[in-house]
Amino acid sequence: MLITVLFLTFQGAEDTVSISEKVRSIAVNLGYTGSLKQFRSDIHLVEYFGVGLAVALFFHVMGWKKCIGAVVAAIFGLIDETIKIYLPTREFGVMDLVKDVVGFGVAFGIVMAVYLIIDKKKNGFGNEAILR
Numbered sequence: 001m002l003i004t005v006l007f008l009t010f011q012g013a014e015d016t017v018s019i020s021e022k023v024r025s026i027a028v029n030l031g032y033t034g035s036l037k038q039f040r041s042d043i044h045l046v047e048y049f050g051v052g053l054a055v056a057l058f059f060h061v062m063g064w065k066k067c068i069g070a071v072v073a074a075i076f077g078l079i080d081e082t083i084k085i086y087l088p089t090r091e092f093g094v095m096d097l098v099k100d101v102v103g104f105g106v107a108f109g110i111v112m113a114v115y116l117i118i119d120k121k122k123n124g125f126g127n128e129a130i131l132r
Contacts, residue, residue, distance in 0.1 A: 001054040002076060005047055009080055013089035044099035048077060051100075052107025060115060066108065073104040 008016065017036075024032065024039040034042060051073055059069035077100030084090035 001050045005051060005076075005080055008047070009083055009090070010087070016089075041093065041096055041099065044096045045103040045106075048073070048100040048103030049107045050103075051076065052104030053111065055104065056108045056111035060111065066112060070104070070108050073108070074101060077101060077104070 008019070011019070020036060020040050020043070023043070024036055027039065032039065055069045055073045056066055059066050059072075077097055081092050081097045081100070085092045
């Protein structure tokens, strides 16, 4: 997922606009109404949701603290946006960075909630036998 984000970051102007237009047309068919510029910003939510899922699951499987994973995802978003300062056809976007954080934050929240539910069920919490 991280490689995909970097691949998209380093694309040339024509390629990135072409992909954005193709994906936006699919989104429009599903009800999206924003402009291409708005779509290119909104897609950060989806991209970083994927980053958040990948990082949260990786950190969970490795047994590492998920809060460190969240920091890693945030730093990656910052690095990704900062790289754009140095690319001639790209630009740093504060709102894009905010959407990166929201995207991976929602993913982390979902992963944490799912594992919390699984752990509670595995340990018998919520089981009526324990409440007796």
